[in-house]
Amino acid sequence: MVQALNQALDQEMAANPNVVIMGEDVGHDGGVFRVTDGLIQKYGEKRVLDTPLAEAGIVGTALGMSVYGLRPVVEIQFFGFTYPAFQEIVSHVARLRTRTRGVYTCPMVIRTPYGIGIKALEHHSESTEAYFTHTPGIKVVVPSSPYDAKGLLISAMRSEDPVLFLEPSRLYRSIKQEVPETVYEIPLGKAKILKQGTDLTIVAWGSMLRMVMQTLSKDQNLSAEVIDLRTLSPLDWDTIFTSVEKTRRLLIVAEAPRLGGLASDISATVSEKFHGKLKAPVERVTGFDITPPLPLGEHLYMVDEKRILKAIKKLTHSS
Amino acid sequence: MLNFKDYNPLEGKQLQIMDEKGNLNESLRPAELTDELLIDIYKKMTLLREMDKKAASLQRQGRMGVFASSYGQEASVIASSMAMGKEDWIVPAYRQQGAIIAKNLPISNFFLYYKGNEVASRLPRESHLFPVAIPVGSQPLHAAGLGMAARLKGDQTCAIAYFGEGATSEGETLEAFNFAGVYKANTIFFCENNQWAISTPRLRQTAAKTIAQKGVAFGFDGIQVDGNDPFAVFAATLAARKRAAEGEGPTLIESFTYRLGDHTSADSAKKYRDPAEVEPWHDKEPLLRTRLYLTQKGLWDDQKEEDLANEVYNQVGIAVAEAEKTPNQTIDDIFDYTFAELTPTLQEQKSYLKQFYPET
Numbered sequence: 001m002v003q004a005l006n007q008a009l010d011q012e013m014a015a016n017p018n019v020v021i022m023g024e025d026v027g028h029d030g031g032v033f034r035v036t037d038g039l040i041q042k043y044g045e046k047r048v049l050d051t052p053l054a055e056a057g058i059v060g061t062a063l064g065m066s067v068y069g070l071r072p073v074v075e076i077q078f079f080g081f082t083y084p085a086f087q088e089i090v091s092h093v094a095r096l097r098t099r100t101r102g103v104y105t106c107p108m109v110i111r112t113p114y115g116i117g118i119k120a121l122e123h124h125s126e127s128t129e130a131y132f133t134h135t136p137g138i139k140v141v142v143p144s145s146p147y148d149a150k151g152l153l154i155s156a157m158r159s160e161d162p163v164l165f166l167e168p169s170r171l172y173r174s175i176k177q178e179v180p181e182t183v184y185e186i187p188l189g190k191a192k193i194l195k196q197g198t199d200l201t202i203v204a205w206g207s208m209l210r211m212v213m214q215t216l217s218k219d220q221n222l223s224a225e226v227i228d229l230r231t232l233s234p235l236d237w238d239t240i241f242t243s244v245e246k247t248r249r250l251l252i253v254a255e256a257p258r259l260g261g262l263a264s265d266i267s268a269t270v271s272e273k274f275h276g277k278l279k280a281p282v283e284r285v286t287g288f289d290i291t292p293p294l295p296l297g298e299h300l301y302m303v304d305e306k307r308i309l310k311a312i313k314k315l316t317h318s319s
Numbered sequence: 320m321l322n323f324k325d326y327n328p329l330e331g332k333q334l335q336i337m338d339e340k341g342n343l344n345e346s347l348r349p350a351e352l353t354d355e356l357l358i359d360i361y362k363k364m365t366l367l368r369e370m371d372k373k374a375a376s377l378q379r380q381g382r383m384g385v386f387a388s389s390y391g392q393e394a395s396v397i398a399s400s401m402a403m404g405k406e407d408w409i410v411p412a413y414r415q416q417g418a419i420i421a422k423n424l425p426i427s428n429f430f431l432y433y434k435g436n437e438v439a440s441r442l443p444r445e446s447h448l449f450p451v452a453i454p455v456g457s458q459p460l461h462a463a464g465l466g467m468a469a470r471l472k473g474d475q476t477c478a479i480a481y482f483g484e485g486a487t488s489e490g491e492t493l494e495a496f497n498f499a500g501v502y503k504a505n506t507i508f509f510c511e512n513n514q515w516a517i518s519t520p521r522l523r524q525t526a527a528k529t530i531a532q533k534g535v536a537f538g539f540d541g542i543q544v545d546g547n548d549p550f551a552v553f554a555a556t557l558a559a560r561k562r563a564a565e566g567e568g569p570t571l572i573e574s575f576t577y578r579l580g581d582h583t584s585a586d587s588a589k590k591y592r593d594p595a596e597v598e599p600w601h602d603k604e605p606l607l608r609t610r611l612y613l614t615q616k617g618l619w620d621d622q623k624e625e626d627l628a629n630e631v632y633n634q635v636g637i638a639v640a641e642a643e644k645t646p647n648q649t650i651d652d653i654f655d656y657t658f659a660e661l662t663p664t665l666q667e668q669k670s671y672l673k674q675f676y677p678e679t
């Protein structure tokens with residue numbers, strides 16, 4: 001996935017001279033995960049900015065640069081370090097269009113590694129996407145494969161709206177996939193049906209998809225339809241509704257804490273819309289309402305096959 | 320006692336008491352820093368280096384996670400925290416495992432924390448050592464708050480915050496300076512300027528000539544000291560502490576040092592740093608010059624050095640064994656400290672999880 005992201009950045013920088021990369025260690029170091037590797041050598045220090053260590057500073061200045069006509073692609077070193085920039089994102093980046101009645105806008109991409117599962121230090125395992133899906137005016141995108149990562153990032157860089165682009169750090173180097181050399185876009189706001197099925201619908205995003213597919217590979221008799229949301233805000237309700245219309249059973253799998261998470265929102269909306277028509281109550285498999293544990297306790301927190309399987313059984317055994 | 324006015328950072332001054340050859344400017348030496356105390360500091364710095372060395376090797380073997388070494392910067396944390404009082408608070412970032420040594424706490428906690436068990440951050444309340452702070456620049460405010468509370472209550476207790484020069488770019492660090500200045504907090508801001516914030520060199524971090532002058536901007540003294548000189552570090556911290564305790568407000572100490580190793584065990588400095596820049600700093604590192612001084616004074620010899628090497632090696636070995644035999648987190652451990660009381664929801668989530676782990 002790292003290479004696919006790098007290629008997307010490279011191709012879009014070549015195509016659009018206004019694209020500027022900025023962040024901590026994105027230049028000579030190539031980013032701590034190497035996503036921006038080689039770009040400073042190719043495009044120089046006016047297109048790739050190694051910034052001072054200040055997230056509010058990075059996002060706030062990116063807003064100014066964006067209004068001026070550049071297309072900043074910001075890297076925040078880890079999702080947990082967007083918090084110092086929270087004010088800039090929520091109060092300004094997400095609202096500038098609304099506040100100026102569409103006169104000023106600040107298209108930019110804020111990329112950041114996201115999620116638990118790489119045995120990282122404290123504060124490096126956050127999956128608090130709900131803070132931002134709860135914020136109107138900024139799109140939130142999560143790729144689940146190298147192919148999607150490239151196409152979604154290109155679309156994000158071409159979007160007229162600011163985009164928070166969450167890169168599951170667990171997938172950076174763990175999945176290999178051929179990615180076309182050509183430039184291609186994957187539309188934002190559209191979910192993807194990863195697998196067709198009739199018995200139940202499973203909705204997930206990011207690294208949870210891999211967990212879902214692994215679980216399903218162990219039970220060939222089950223016909224599950226799997227939806228990769230790809231964009232968390234705005235959410236593609238149509239794809240979810242169409243699928244649930246067919247299967248009448250829904251499972252949502254999310255890494256994030258349960259209370260106030262996106263899984264709860266999807267569950268509530270589907271339960272309302274399909275009131276009396278579901279074959280079983282909607283199930284959610286999620287993280288817990290606790291601080292993500294440090295590496296030696298990480299496995300206890302993480303959604304795994306056993307937990308997904310149990311929810312599937314519960315859903316399919318009631319009719 | 321050191322007069323900060325003599326070391327105005329805006330005039331490019333830096334305090335050095337012992338040079339890299341171990342020569343001492345006796346007139347500047349604080350009386351409190353006896354040779355006996357210096358030997359203690361030297362031993363603690365040596366132990367810190369051994370801890371970092373062992374941790375790096377454990378990390379390569381997959382027995383420990385990512386951590387940040389103090390290699391080359393040992394004098395900063397050790398000599399400064401040894402200048403603080405027993406009741407004083409230490410608020411570290413993530414490169415100050417030396418504070419555990421200075422506070423006489425079990426060093427096994429360092430290994431346990433970076434193995435990935437948060438029980439390592441459960442220290443006795445009276446130790447007055449804050450847990451590791453990973454989010455850069457987030458913790459100086461806490462030291463400002465501790466120092467404000469002490470001032471409001473009329474206590475002499477002080478707090479010292481540690482952070483890197485990169486952290487001075489974060490807004491929160493500057494807010495900490497400002498609050499401490501306004502409330503004349505019993506706080507010492509100790510910046511380990513090791514010249515690099517991962518791949519970002521000092522000169523790209525701020526257009527200011529020194530970090531120390533940022534104190535001046537907030538209305539209190541800043542001083543740059545040779546951070547590889549334990550005498551200078553100790554003298555500046557001691558003087559800053561005295562002022563803070565007497566209600567004269569905070570001080571910013573810029574400890575001018577150098578990160579001899581990689582940023583962390585996940586980093587590779589070769590990618591962005593010219594080895595030729597690193598080379599001369601090996602001659603300036605703090606253990607070397609302290610040893611030269613002690614040897615010149617006839618207080619140290621090869622035998623003592625060998626004994627010390629054995630001692631720290633064994634101490635670290637015992638600590639690692641201690642950390643490795645500590646049981647991993649249980650399900651209770653990861654839930655029970657969320658709130659003062661376990662909520663019904665958390666109780667339910669915990670019972671649900673336990674079905675999958677009948678053995679824990």
Ligand SMILES: Cc1ncc(C[n+]2csc(CCOP(=O)(O)OP(=O)(O)O)c2C)c(N)n1
Pocket residue numbers: 024053055077081084387414453454455456482483484485486487511513515516517578582
């Ligand atoms: C808020 C925040 N942003 C980014 C990071 C990632 N990060 C960890 S250490 C570091 C560099 C810190 O440099 P400095 O403050 O000079 O301290 P040093 O590590 O050199 O001791 C960065 C960018 C972080 N931990 N927290």
